[in-house]
Amino acid sequence: MTRRPLPLPWLQPGDAFPDPGQAWGPDAPAPGLLAAGGALDVDTLLRAYGSGIFPWFSQGQPILWWSTDPRMVLFPGEFRLHRSLRKTLAKFVADPHCELRFDSAFSEVIRACATSPREGQSGTWIVPEMLRAYQALHRRGWAHSVETWIDGQLAGGLYCVSIGRAVFGESMFTRAPDASKIALAGLVAFCRAQQVEMIDCQQNTSHLASLGAREIERANFVAAVLRNTQRPALAWEFDPVYWRELVLPKA
Template identity: 45%
Template sequence: MIQIPWLTADSLDFPPSSSALAEPDGLLAAGGDLSPARLLSAYRRGIFPWFEPGQPILWWTPNPRTVVFPDQLHISHSLRKVLRRGDFTVTSDRAFAEVMQACAAPRAGASGTWIGPAMIDAYTELHQMGYAHSVEVWRDEQLVGGLYGLVLGKVFFGESMFSRADNASKVAFTHLARQLAEWRFAVLDCQVASDHLFTLGAQEIAREDFEQILLDCAHTPSLKGPWSLSATRDW
């Protein structure tokens, strides 16, 4: 039987990341709540919640960590053509709730979603506080793609993205990464690996290296409030 610490409601402390399980990778603790104070405390340590509705809250810190350094974003030739055509309009913080709901919707080949009502409520509250942000991709005024995540200092913690049109999530991610590079963000955290992310320049780094980035860059003042992405780009 897997044994992990149980978090109590009266403390925001987490176990050291070195105690996280290797299998399943990065499982650190269970319990606690999704209050803003606990979530911010977790992210500053490289810890995030990931659980299915009806389960106890599970807290993770995988090793290695998948990240994109914004100035090392990779844009393929085919994606560059999509960006230059201008088929999509890209905004930020215009439809945060709709983006979360779209990310929570059932997907082909998946039996459920980990973005339940409690997660939506928690991150919507962080959005209202200026910590969580969304990027939206529109075609003919229809929301066809997007992503959302959390910002601390010069670190963007990506949570989830969705696509209802070819390349829409990649367009959202690319616009975000370019903007983060302009704002001199240190890293865009992607949490865990996927082929989709590797096509955009994602790489895996050791957990201790990621934690050092957080110590250096996640404790500076955060860029709060509604974001505005640069309207024009040279792709």
């Protein structure tokens, strides 16, 4: 017997998103898939993230919108600073030739994320449409890069979306050992200092789990997003004093 394909809402630009609870379930071919189509303009992306929805698709596919259940998140207080990373981070913080920056090279960071090889993946989901979309978000102050600089060179980093005090991690890259982990540690230190409740990680990976990320129910995630997007916006400036949240003794 031929199995009928599951219905999938097709969005026109400007259409409202379906309720995240309508996303395909665990037995579907693509669990968490919610809708297709629509647009990647700034307003649409803000509506999506503010509802617990994110875009993810490959070259040649239509725009696909997801709301996974469960959702992988990192609570800043649960970040696992393993002994080796703690030593690396302490050395980085003490070295005057090393610096963590926000938003000084956003385009370079997202392009590096797009071209970095991923285990088990032959291509990238950061297609040209996505590059343009997140650069537009950055110009409007909604997307940010966290950058690890060593000897004046960009060694690694990540980019994210931020609405109010809701932070949505997107992708990271590294050109030097532990450079992306240092960027993530910097984001965690910043989020701790700014009382950010959680960092969205979207997908469950063993790498993120090893650093303390865990899954929560989608309903709880969406409720947290709705709550935190209404809080005052973060000031995206990194003060070295934030490292006290991880590696320096607190005063």
